[in-house]
Amino acid sequence: MNSSKMTNCDRKNADIVRQHTIQLLPITIAGIEAVNANSNISFGRHTHEQFGIGLMDSGGQKSLSGRGHVEAKAGDIITVNPGEVHDGTPLEGPRAWRMLYFDTEIINRCFSDISDGKFASGEFALPVSTNACMAGIFNQLYEAINSSNGDAERLAADEAMLVMTKALAHMPRPQMKMPFKGVLLARERIDDAPGSDTSLSELAAIAGLGQFAFLRAFARYSGMTPHAYLLQRRLSLVRKLIRGGTNLVDAAIASGFSDQSHMTRMFVRSYGYTPGLYAKQISGI
Incomplete structure (x- = not known):
């Protein structure tokens, strides 16, 4: 295309550079995955078989969640439940986030513990939380899980996981209208x-x-x-x-x-x- 004939829209699109880096961190605790991401691409609708807890480190995104459309910005906690349909689109430019994914039995044990055995399962009620204290708890959990090379670190991870789950938990699971x-x-x-x-x-x-x-x-x-x-x-x-x-x-x-x-x-x-x-x-x- 002749640069002299480029429209403003053409120039704007030409300036957009695809930025996408995702790192899967080595975790020694079975049933847990850790992801460190920085991206300006959009993700289509999909699901995970695990519970997910994350923190937006910079930028922001809008997404469909189990509670409708939401927006998350730097400092916000983001969550996803197993099987919950969601997507993700950057608000402006790239966004960076860290996620921890937990097999369902791990979080369900937390649900059972924090309810004194009354509930063996539950869900995360808020797809986005702006609570600064919860962001601090997540950082403690993320650090403990990623440095879990001994009994002391595993203990710290278990404690932080219970505290985080208690802050996010919603139990019992509300009754869903059964389909045909x-x-x-x-x-x-x-x-x-x-x-x-x-x-x-x-x-x-x-x-x-x-x-x-x-x-x-x-x-x-x-x-x-x-x-x-x-x-x-x-x-x-x-x-x-x-x-x-x-x-x-x-x-x-x-x-x-x-x-x-x-x-x-x-x-x-x-x-x-x-x-x-x-x-x-x-x-x-």
């Missing part, structure tokens, strides 16, 4: 065999609905279309297989992706880093 039973059966079909081929007509038949009625009912219940939900379940299966030592090519095929490159594109779109990097982090390289 057929929608649950169709979702179970995806959950039971995410690597297998399926179709909208097959899922609608399982639900006992017309295809369009099923599409609307499924999206209303799960927050995403059946296809998007299937991709998330496949990505969860990929992560499980990688943790079990399966190589990337076999993990892609077993999870229903056409090839490794397709799996990698979907993995990066949801998590911001490649399955290869995840495999290295798991193997301790």
